Amino acid sequence: MSFISVMTEIADISDSSAKAQFVLYWGDMGSQWGVNRSVAQIHALLYLSIKPVNAEEISDQLGIARSNVSNSLKELVGWKLIRRVPIQGDRREHFVAEVDVWEMAMRIAQGRKEREIDPAMSAIDSCVQQANKEPDLHPVVLERMHEMQDFLATADRWSTQMLNVPKSKLNTLMKMGDKVFSLLKLTGKKSE
Known part of the structure; x- marks a missing residue:
């Protein structure tokens, strides 16, 4: 997959932003380490996120199918790299990453x-x-x-x-x- 085609995987993050580059490179490194690219990109996005993020927001920001996001989140929770956090007044699950x-x-x-x-x-x-x-x-x-x-x-x-x-x-x-x-x-x- 070329760098240009990888760049299109991120929908709402500016192509030239450092955050977009980090998410893309983390996804690429993850795939080289035997981790699904989507899993690694979601991990990177959550790692850099200042506030909890729900699956729909992840899907929108990364341009990844909602079902893929859901499966990737389950994998990251299993690795204990992210966790669910409740947000008052919102029934959706939100996630934060371990940042240490x-x-x-x-x-x-x-x-x-x-x-x-x-x-x-x-x-x-x-x-x-x-x-x-x-x-x-x-x-x-x-x-x-x-x-x-x-x-x-x-x-x-x-x-x-x-x-x-x-x-x-x-x-x-x-x-x-x-x-x-x-x-x-x-x-x-x-x-x-």
Whole structure:
């Protein structure tokens, strides 16, 4: 899809506005990360919105079909990236996004772990259990399965630890960047 055709997806946001560009680019990035473009654009719109927005307004502003908006909102609520908020005197559902970027990142990481890493670990564990019972299986195949199982277990422990680090400490750790690698070199650890 060309940039021009993507630009037409936003109906009420000026094509040249920074807000329109943000929504479009967020939608494009989302599709590159395996997230439906509409879901990502709606998330971006709500993230930038100063007040709660209802589904009809989202549909009008982004030029997305109302049914697509409804399904996308359900997905975003499921990820806990947005929530419903009541507006007095209005029976329609209104939505706001989580605006703390660290909290958003943590929720996305937790959701991806639950949807991707946990099932992969379960599948690999099942394969390893079956492989351990197959006497004709080549030892190299079994060794590689065990290596993948160990890798996923290590990645799972690390992600669980990172999800439990307070946001302020995680921010500090990330800002340290190369200093962390320098520290590892000073303590005698070799990079691989």
